[in-house]
Amino acid sequence: MNTSEKVAPNSLSNVASARAPKKPGTSPLGSGLEARGVHAWFGNHLAVKDVSLDFSSGTVTALIGPSGCGKSTFIRTLNRMHEFIPSAAFAGEVLLDNQDIYGTGIDVTKIRLQIGMVFQKPNPFPSMTIGENVLSGIKLAQLNVSKSEQQDLMQDCLERAGLWNEVKDRLDAQGGSLSGGQQQRLCIARSLAVKPKVLLMDEPCSALDPGSTLRIEETISQLSNSMTIIIVTHNMQQAARVSDYTAFFLSDGGPGELIEVGPTSQIFTKPRDQRTENYVSGRFG
Amino acid sequence: MxxxxxxxxxxxxxxxxxxxxxxxxxxxxxxxxxxxxxxxxxxxxxxxxxxxxxxxxxxxxxxxxxxxxxxxxxxxxxxxxxxxxxxxxxxxxxxxxxxxxxxxxxxxxGLKPEIFSQTMAATSYTDPIGTGGLLHSLVGTVFVILLSIFISVPLGLLTALYLTEIKGPGSGFIQFIVQAMSGVPSVIAGLFIFSAVILTTPLEASSLLGSFALSILMVPTVTRASQEVLALIPNDLREAGLALGATQWKTVALVVVPAAKSGLLTAMILGVARIAGETAPLLFVLGGTDALNLNPFHNFNSALPLYIWKGFLIGLPESVQRAWTAILVLLILVLTLFTIARVFGPKKGKI
Known part of the structure; x- marks a missing residue:
C-alpha cells in the first residue's frame, strides 16, 4: 500500500470529526459498518484506492461523485458482491460489528443477510407474485419463519417500504405488473424481509420519476430509524435531503478515491476540499 | 372556419x-x-x-x-x-x-381406426389396407421419446447450468464437446450404443437402449437451447438473489430456472423434435418387432420411423401406403406432444 500522505488526512481524520455532530440512533443496532483501507481491482485496473469510512449504526450516508469515481464499486465491496465479477480483486477490511466480513471462515451468505442491497434497476423476480417477491428472501436464504409470521412479515415489510396501501388488494399479481417506482419499493420490501442491519442502495432512484423518487426518499427516512443506510446517488439534492453524512468520491483518471467525508450540511455548505466545493456547487460533474 | x-x-x-x-x-x-x-x-x-x-x-x-x-x-x-x-x-x-x-x-x-388397435404380428405389410396396424410402433415411439426426455432433459439442463451459471473448470472444453456432439451423424449414435452396450454387456436391444442412442443426439440440442435461454436471464436477478443471502444453488433453483421455464420447455421441445423422426440410430439398438411390447426395458420394440422404413423398403403399393399413413401418425403424435407441453407446461412468461 503506497498510501500517499495526501489521502490519509481526508479519510480517517475526517471520519473521526464527522462522527461528533450527530450521534447514531438510540436503538441498539450494533456498532455499524467500517471500511478500512479498501482497495478494489478489476484485473490490473485499480478502481478504488484506499477508502476508509465509518458508517455509524442508524445513520444514512450518501456517496456522491461523478461517474466512474468508484462509488458503486466501493458499495459492492461492502456486502461482497464485488467478487462476482470474475477478474475482481480486493484488499482491506470491512468490519461489521467489529468482525471482518472478508475474514477466513466467514459464511458470505450470512453476511449478505445482514447487509442487504437495492439495485439501480428495479429487479423483482419475474416468476413470483408481489407477495412471493417480498418473502423470497425467506426461501432463498432458507430461514425458518412460520406461515402465520410470514403474513405479518409481508405486511410489515410492504408498509415500511411505503407500498402496502397500493398493493394490498393484489398481492397475487405478478411483480412485473407494477410501475417502475412501485417495483423499486417492492425490491426494498424484499430486502427488508430478511431483517438486514445495513441496507446498501446503489442509485435506487436513477431510473425513476420525481414522484417515485420522493416516495423512496420518504421510505429511506423512515428506515433510518431502524437500520444503517448507505446510498450511492448522482443526485446531489437527494443526498442533501436524505443523508446525515456525505462522502465525496473522485477519480482524476486513475483509481477512485475518497476526497472528503463529513456531515451532509457541512459538505454542502463549507466543504474543506476545493474539489468537493467545485462538485457540490455544480462547477463540474 | x-x-x-x-x-x-x-x-x-x-x-x-x-x-x-x-x-x-x-x-x-x-x-x-x-x-x-x-x-x-x-x-x-x-x-x-x-x-x-x-x-x-x-x-x-x-x-x-x-x-x-x-x-x-x-x-x-x-x-x-x-x-x-x-x-x-x-x-x-x-x-x-x-x-x-x-x-x-x-x-x-390408410388412416383407418384399426391401425390404432392392431399390430403387424399376424399381418403382412403387403396385405390389403384395413388389416393390421401400427399400434406396436406408436407405443414404441412414445416409449423412446419419453425415455429420451427423462434422460436428456436433466443431463442437458444441468450441463447448460454448469456452462452458464457455474462457469466452472473445463467449461470451454465442455462447450466444444457439446458443439461437436451436435454434429454427430445419427447413425454413429446408434452404432456407438450397439458397440458400447449391446456387444459388451448382457443388455439386449430394447426401447431403453433406443433412447440411449437418441439421447446422444438430444442432449446437445437441449444443452445449447437451454444455454441460450439462460443467457437471456438478466444478471440483475442473479445478483438480487445472492444479495438476499442465498447460495448460488438456491438462486439458480428459485430465481433463474423459474424465470426461464418457458424457454427451457421450448428447449425440451426442440430436443424432442430432433429425435422423433430418427430411424438410423434405432436400426441397431431397438431390435424391431411386429408385435406389441409393453415393456420398454426388455425385449425388442418397434418405432414409427422403423415401420416407415420397412414399408418403403418392401416397396409394394400396400406397404408404401402403410408407410405414408405412419408418417401422418408420427406428425400428429409430435404435434400432440408439443401441444400437451404448451398447454400443461408453464404459461408464457417474460422470456
Missing part, C-alpha cells in the same frame, strides 16, 4: 395505398406473368419449375424498375431487397407446406 364546424374526424389509414395507387404494381405483376408464359413457351423450360424460375426474377426486376421510375434510388433499393426477402421466405415455407400437404394427402387413405 367557425368553431361549430369542427366535427369528429373519420378514422382512416392514409399509409395504406388506394386501389388507384395499386394499379401500376398490379400491371407490372400481370406483365411479369405474361412474360414468364412467353418465355416458358419459346424456351426449353417446362413445367411449374419453369414458370417459377422465370417469374421470380422478372417480377423482382420489373418492381425495381417501376420503383426507380416512380420514386428515388433509395426506395428502389428498398423494393429490391424486400423482393429478395419475400422470395427467400417463400423458399423456406414452400417445403414445409409441401411436406404437410403431401403427408396428409398420401397418408389419409
Amino acid at each position: 367557425s368553431a361549430t364546424a369542427i366535427s369528429t374526424p373519420t378514422p382512416s389509414k392514409p399509409w395504406v395505398p388506394t386501389t388507384k395507387q395499386r394499379i401500376p404494381g398490379i400491371t407490372v405483376a400481370i406483365i411479369a406473368i405474361a412474360l414468364a408464359y412467353v418465355i416458358v413457351e419459346v424456351t426449353p423450360l417446362k413445367g411449374k419449375l419453369g414458370y417459377f424460375i422465370t417469374f421470380v426474377p422478372l417480377i423482382t426486376i420489373l418492381q425495381f424498375l417501376l420503383a426507380r421510375i416512380r420514386s428515388n434510388k433509395k426506395i428502389a433499393q428498398d423494393v429490391l431487397v424486400s423482393s429478395f426477402m419475400w422470395t427467400a421466405a417463400f423458399f423456406v415455407f414452400l417445403p414445409t407446406f409441401s411436406i404437410i400437404i403431401t403427408t396428409v394427402v398420401k397418408g389419409l387413405p
